[in-house]
Amino acid sequence: MSNKKALLAALCASVALSGCAALESKPAPAAAVHINEDPFPSTYVRYPGVPTVIRHATAFTGDGQQINDATVVLADGLIQAVGGPELASPAGALEIDGTGKFVTPGIIDVHSHLGDYPSPGVSANADGNEATDPVTPEVWAEHSVWPQDPGFSRALVNGGVTTLQILPGSANLFGGRSVVLKNVPGRTAQEMKFPGAPYGLKMACGENPKRVYGSHDHMPQTRMGNIALARETWIKAVAYKKKWDKYYAKGGDMPERDLAMDTLKGVLEGKILVQNHCYRADEMANMIDMSKEFGYHVTAFHHAVEAYKIADLLRDNGICAVMWADWYGFKMEAYDAIKENIPLVHNAGACAIVHSDDPNYIQRLNQEASKALADGIRAGLPNLSEAVAWEWLTANPAKALGILDRTGTLTAGKMADVVLWNGDPFSDYSRPERVWIDGAEMYDANDPKKRPVSDFELGQPGEGDVK
Amino acid sequence: MIRRAVAALLLAAAVPAGAQTFAISGGTVALGDGSPPIPNGMVVVRDGRIVAAGDVRMKLPDGTQVIDATGKWVTPGIVAGFSGLGLADVGFGAEGAADTKNEGPFSAAIDVSTEINPSAVPVAVNRADGVTRAIVAPSAGKSIFAGQGAVIDTGADRDPITAARKFQFVELGQDAADKAGGSRASAHVLFRNALREASVLSRYGTPVPAGTRATPQERERPVVQNPNESRIYSAQRPEDALLTRFDAAALVPVLEGRQQLLVHAERASDILQVIDLEREFPKLKIVLVGATEGWLVADQIAKSGIPVIAAAVNDLPASFEQIAATQSNVGRMRAAGVDVAIGMPGDNETHNLFMERQYAGNLVGLQKIPGATGVSWGEALAMITSRPAEIIGMGDEIGSLAAGRRADVVIWSGDPLEASSAAEHVYIDGVEQPLQTHQTRLLDRYRYLPRTDLPKAYRH
16 A cells, blocks of 8 residues: 555545545546656766866877867866867966877776776675676666775876776676766765766676576576576566656556666666677677667677677667777687777777776777777778777767767867877877866876875875876 | 898808798897897898897898898797796687696696697787797696696697796795685695605606707707606605695706796785795795786895796786786886896786787886886887796797897887787798788678678688
């Protein structure tokens, strides 16, 4: 019995019978109460910056353009202008000579486990896989993120990573919600949360779910089991959404809430983006058909080692492929990895993204893109350049996270998430020299005070190192 | 100039017609010995060996094949400093595709050379990326002793072993503590007990001298004749022996300093314990593997003379034995005088050895970061070529382009420490290697996706 019915019954017991009968025959449906869909809101507030002008650098804008002798103007947390030497400086702006240097949008890693599988890698802090059931869309990665993971600072100062998506692991078919973070140190995960970024749902196909549960004589034990269990779950989600749609349209009794189904309902409504771990071409095709069966869209296939085999399918369905440059063979579903995967996907007209899935690789995503670019050019693929390859590191990742309108390119009006590199970032010899997030300088190679040090590292040997 | 003269002399000794002589000319040549690259250099190869390399100008015998490397870079092949190359085709979840577990009853007696598969995909993938030799270690199973490692080549042939049973590998850090029952103290007692049991056996019979069995090829001659020193099988052993006879016998050459002992330790205090072993067992020929916190005790390591095969750029406190991790570790150890090579301990060591040159490039880049310590370009290349070769005792055979070395030579599209450069020609023992792999064949098949008259399976 709902609270309202109980209240009605109590009223009836205390008033005249006739009046009570009249009340029961015409129940006015109560207006629907909307569930708070953001119970753990971002408390991120940009840090103060000074108006800054970078001049004479080579810019990769992130949307395919290269500007030589570029000028980039940052103020009030935003990119104010991007252009050539003719651009004027705001009064009192800090002028930085970028001669011989390169300026780019901050790198965005769409696949990280920093915070939920932090360093040190001890079981006490291993919080990435709720491997107790293959279907756990109810868990949220942000509740596992340890903001003191020392990996965040390495990704910033060595990798120039300014935004990253933290995902649950891939043990489960439905692993839970992801969270998108600004790479600023925080006392809480909420202080790092990218304001307004949509949630993601981590899904997985292939070896991992069937291994984790199959070894416990629990469904799924096979790839067909993977799909069957996922479809059964979507059937429930569609029914759940229908119940809530009706409730929101007509009011009445509030349906019982189910956290897992809340997440899937968000996917069916297009509010939550599907981030699908999937290696093999044939399995990606199965996942695409399943998404059509239930009316949702796969935003990106992560670890899409065989994306090159179905790059046309990915293009036609508007799905990004999230890839490594050259990881291969570490498991069967990575056996057919090839070094030209990323440029082949790009060349087919699909959305290609470089990712890390690793606290070390996240420090060198620019070099991963460099390898993929060089392999693509050697394979004779047309229209590739460093400026084009930078799309794989910022604009396409931003698109896959639903934040391209706010970051991911050097465009006036976007967040001033910017890296100044001490050389061409497609070289092994180059590193970030300065990194801004929302216009606040969070790293300066020449200023030891402009380096974050996690709580964990305080008082430990190496605390003062650049790392 | 001196090099030029020597080369001229060597060639003056007349090259017989038809000998396998070729020269690579016009490229930027780096010798791998720590020296900077030499523009417009030459490399001359005869019968699988380097005759001369560097700033050499000589008259070549008529008919000598001359490969034009103008605009290219030429270096010795990469020597993977610490690897599992050839031990696994697939890392995980594929029965029969990996020989990396050693959970059976034996430990120190294990001989990794018996399980190298030269046809494994990772061998070809790394060969195609200029890795020509690898130091291959078994991984430890139940015991702290992993067994005996080998040096291999990556040539496309059935003969991968350059040197079998070249070293013993032992864990003496966190991994050892776990295997020994939960503490480093237990591991150290296990270690000492193992050497004691070897010592008992060593009293029986003269050790078999190394390399007495004539083999058709010198490179197959092992340091230790038979892994298990067969003459001491019948020796009496104490009743409290923990090791199998086979394992204890395999440690005799370690104890006697005839076989190197590679010791994995990361924590500064563990490294000091390893250094201390040399006082107790003066004949041990120790090499440190890992040494993430080596920079904290770099002076002590330098003083001990123990060389280090380190991971290049791990800068995360990934475990409690790596709290002080920094990318400056290698540079700081080197600056303190430690002999350092780069390896891949615990870093995709069965598959991604090609990453060593990218890591080496990153150490060069570190020189530009205030407060960090990197290494010069020449030193970085040496750390993935001659240094590992020298550390493993094969510096006179592999790892550089010095005269007389095996002709493991790579012609690169550009600077090899840039990961974007590629190997265009790879020679092992002077033999040009195929660069085709499973991966390049897949590229050929899927480069164009439109439907054709027959399925993709017919495109080969």
